[in-house]
Amino acid sequence: MAATIKDIAKQLNISVSTVSYALNGGPRSVPDDIRESVLRVAKELNYRPNRVARSMVTGKSDTIGVVPPEVTDNVFLSPYLHLALNGIINEAGRQHQDVLLFTRCSEVDRDELASILVDGRVDGVIFIAPHFSEKSVELAASLHSPCATVSGVPLDGVLSFSVDNESGVASAMGHLYGLGHRKIAHIAGRLDMQDALVRLQAYQAFLRNHHISYREEWVGMGQFTIDGGRRAMAQLLTLPEPPTAVFCANDEMALGALFEAHSRQVRVPEDISIVGFDMTPGSENVYPGLTTVRQPIGELSAAAVRALKALIDGKEPQEPTVFQTELIIRQSTTCPKEHKS
Amino acid sequence: MAATIKDIAKQLNISVSTVSYALNGGPRSVPDDIRESVLRVAKELNYRPNRVARSMVTGKSDTIGVVPPEVTDNVFLSPYLHLALNGIINEAGRQHQDVLLFTRCSEVDRDELASILVDGRVDGVIFIAPHFSEKSVELAASLHSPCATVSGVPLDGVLSFSVDNESGVASAMGHLYGLGHRKIAHIAGRLDMQDALVRLQAYQAFLRNHHISYREEWVGMGQFTIDGGRRAMAQLLTLPEPPTAVFCANDEMALGALFEAHSRQVRVPEDISIVGFDMTPGSENVYPGLTTVRQPIGELSAAAVRALKALIDGKEPQEPTVFQTELIIRQSTTCPKEHKS
DNA sequence: GAAGGGTTGAGAAACGTTTCGGAGAACCAG
DNA sequence: CTGGTTCTCCGAAACGTTTCTCAACCCTTC
Incomplete structure (x- = not known):
């Protein structure tokens, strides 16, 4: 039984419109004494404006x-x-x-x-x-x-x-390339999402620009999840010719890849380098700390x-x-x- | 200019109440043919019920x-x-x-x-x-x-x-005690929060029950944050007689404590043991993995x-x-x- | 003292729904 | 044919606001 604007009006024998104006400092002014008594009674009755009703009229909900x-x-x-x-x-x-x-x-x-x-x-x-x-x-x-x-x-x-996924991917790939990596795999995210698709394309573009041939078996599908990253990494590591570096489309998959490497006694970064994307909090405190692309x-x-x-x-x-x-x-x-x- | 129930009623020359009943399978029944035409017109007009208006009447918002x-x-x-x-x-x-x-x-x-x-x-x-x-x-x-x-x-x-903070704290402290620790410090959370206060009290109770004297300088205030944990740990580590184990009221402070130990070349767990509380995701992949109390x-x-x-x-x-x-x-x-x- | 302007406040409409009351029609049993 | 029940469906009230219209009043000013 919450108090309404009507209750205030009734108690003071004034109209609801006046109460509304007083309460809101409304579009019209009300004399100070009336405003004060409205505010007083509102407090007494523990009045709370009903936002739903207000939304109804104003069409705004904040x-x-x-x-x-x-x-x-x-x-x-x-x-x-x-x-x-x-x-x-x-x-x-x-x-x-x-x-x-x-x-x-x-x-x-x-x-x-x-x-x-x-x-x-x-x-x-x-x-x-x-x-x-x-x-x-x-x-x-x-x-x-x-x-x-x-x-x-x-x-x-x-x-x-x-x-800017393109330049983000380019910086990550450029970093690996600069370190001497030429066998760079990619673990992609859910390809029905913009970021995943664009990052995959940017990965392919980088290879093209640097005259590295694209190898389908070096692209894993990680679904943006830790588990997906693990599975994709597992596949990459059992390849006859495994890559020397993996660029993952997000940090979670990179973590998954890292854990999979750990559990297979593959050392990171000595045996294989891993790069993530996002710079999530979880990428910082793992061992070894994850190289990643920060996006704000x-x-x-x-x-x-x-x-x-x-x-x-x-x-x-x-x-x-x-x-x-x-x-x-x-x-x-x-x-x-x-x-x- | 979203379509309303009125628009549907007008188009079909029936009353709004009938439309409402038809749409909701309402408290009253409507003949099948009318219901169908209502549904059809609703679709044509791209009608969407206004939840605010509904809330207004029903007093429910879901x-x-x-x-x-x-x-x-x-x-x-x-x-x-x-x-x-x-x-x-x-x-x-x-x-x-x-x-x-x-x-x-x-x-x-x-x-x-x-x-x-x-x-x-x-x-x-x-x-x-x-x-x-x-x-x-x-x-x-x-x-x-x-x-x-x-x-x-x-x-x-x-x-x-x-x-059950009491038994949670008891299990953590019992674990440290069982390992042989007697110099056990505590990093407390924000004491204006229930969990923090109860955990501090449970820590004190454990000491009492095991006849270990309570030392005020071994209780740090960590505010439940990583930084707070760092600062508290820094104080503990510079004490003339530092503790051999620290029980933290949450994982974030435990992580802070861990990082502070790292940066001071204090080895965990060899030089000092750390226990957290909560089992947050971040507690798992740090080095070394954090012993903690899981709460669901x-x-x-x-x-x-x-x-x-x-x-x-x-x-x-x-x-x-x-x-x-x-x-x-x-x-x-x-x-x-x-x-x- | 009348015309005009500004202030004050009452009343009512409006927002889009749900649901009640009740009127009329259809149906059935006696 | 009458009385009762059931089915339809319309009209209207209600929810709690905001804000418009309009009447009443007071104050200027000529």
């Missing part, structure tokens, strides 16, 4: 929605999603927005996913690393509801924030929130933004054996 | 709120909060609930925090590890809105989920969601639930030096 790439158990354990979500939350707080997490996208069909985008509970939506097959981004764009993607395909009507996931996500908020506020949509990466050299990479002695 | 212990930048980077949030999201999805993250608790006063609890956007709230000073839990309880705490103080009218944070949080949902659905409130811990012995603990040779 809440932004976040759609994960998929909804399976423990998606949010992914370090990438973790960093992205953290960045979103940080910035959302600053922008005075709450965050609504959609947890039910998988069990409903795409149509319904679209419905949650426009059901009035959020002012805008951020899609984190959507799959190519995910139609809801286009749907959201076609509904003209403010939306943004983090690491998605740039699309008309959608704010887009991504990282948090900043990228925060920028998405900022731009989304601006769009919601009626500003002009921001152009697609590409963030730069940075190579972080740690202990998991060194010269190939043949080169050394 | 959304549960999550309140972090505090809102500062990067709170959600905390592995504890990460695991808790992940557990909540997993279970919320299963219970067909979305998750609203409150990002704005710090800048508003407690009163306002309470207001977001009952502003109609959520059906219930989960407080994760609230501080003692946090009045909003009591406030929420007094407002009779469904709420739960994870690792909070048990309180009337609040569902409570926590872990995810399950605990999931249970909170389940119980909260049941309460929202009008079931009887579940009794406070205490989860058991499990000692995970890895490589960061061994016998003290004096004992060995």
Whole structure:
């Protein structure tokens, strides 16, 4: 039985509109004495404005929605999603927005996913690393509801924030190449995701540019997971001619590769060098520390929130933004054996 | 300009109530032919129900709120909060609930925090590890809105989920004691949080029960953070008589302690043993692997969601639930030096 | 003292749903 | 044919806000 604006009005024998104006410093002024008594009675009755009712009228909710790439158990354990979500939350707080997490996208069909985008509970939506097959981004764009993607395909009507994968991959591969590696394998992520595909292509482009022939058996599919990385590494290590270095499309697969190497008594980096991508917290404290490509996931996500908020506020949509990466050299990479002695 | 129920009614020349019944399989039946045409037109018009309006009438939102212990930048980077949030999201999805993250608790006063609890956007709230000073839990309880705490103080009218800290601490301390350690220090967490306080007390109780005298200088304050753990460890290591083992109230502080030991050329576990608490993912892959006390944070949080949902659905409130811990012995603990040779 | 402007506050509409009350039609049993 | 039950479906109320319209009043100013 929460108190409403009507209760206040009744108690003071004034109209609800006056109460509303007083409470909000509303579009109209009210005399000081009335305002004070309204505030007093509001406090007495323990009045709390009902945000749902307000949303109903204003059409605003001060809440932004976040759609994960998929909804399976423990998606949010992914370090990438973790960093992205953290960045979103940080910035959302600053922008005075709450965050609504959609947890039910998988069990409903795409149509319904679209419905949650426009059901009035959020002012805008951020899609984190959507799959190519995910139609809801286009749907959201076609509904003209403010939306943004983090690491998605740039699309008309959608704010887009991504990282310069090409130069990131080039720096990682260049590092290995510079150390003398020529037998460089790649463990790719889920190819139905933008980052994975682009990184694979950039890997291939690097080989081409450096006149190294592309060998299909040196590309493993790691699905962006630790286990996937392990399996892919296992395959690579049992090849008749194994590579001397592995570039992984994210840190989790790199960790998996590292663990697989450990369990097969293959030394890292002496026997094989490993490079990751993302610079997740977990890449730092393993043994040996993982050489990786830092991408500013948090900043990228925060920028998405900022731009989304601006769009919601009626500003002009921001152009697609590409963030730069940075190579972080740690202990998991060194010269190939043949080169050394 | 989203289509509404009215548009459907107008197009078919029937009343909105009939449309609503048809759409919802509502409390009343409608003839099959009408239902079908309603569904058809709804599809044609791309109709999406407005959840806000529905909430308004039904008073339900199918959304549960999550309140972090505090809102500062990067709170959600905390592995504890990460695991808790992940557990909540997993279970919320299963219970067909979305998750609203409150990002704005710090800048508003407690009163306002309470207001977001009952502003109609959520059906219930989960407080994760609230501080003692946090009045909003009591406030929420007094407002009779469904709420739960994870690792909070048990309180009337609040569902409570926590872990058996006493036995967890006893198993960790017992492990060190069994290895021969008698000089056991403790790095405590934020003492304005339930878990930290109880673990400190359990540490003291263990010493008492084993007739080891309590030494104040062997208790460091680590604030539950890596940096705090580092600083506390630095102090312990510069003591005239340093301890041979350190029991930390969480894994992050244990990692901090580990790193500090590394940087001072103090070997772990040969020179000093370290035990953590939580079994966060980060504790596994460091060198040496961290002995720790596993607490099922995810399950605990999931249970909170389940119980909260049941309460929202009008079931009887579940009794406070205490989860058991499990000692995970890895490589960061061994016998003290004096004992060995 | 009348015209005009500004201030004040009451009343009501609107947002999009759900669901109740009840009117009319159809059907059945007596 | 009558009385009761069941089926249809319309109209309207309700949820709690925000904000518009409009009337009443007060104060200038000519």
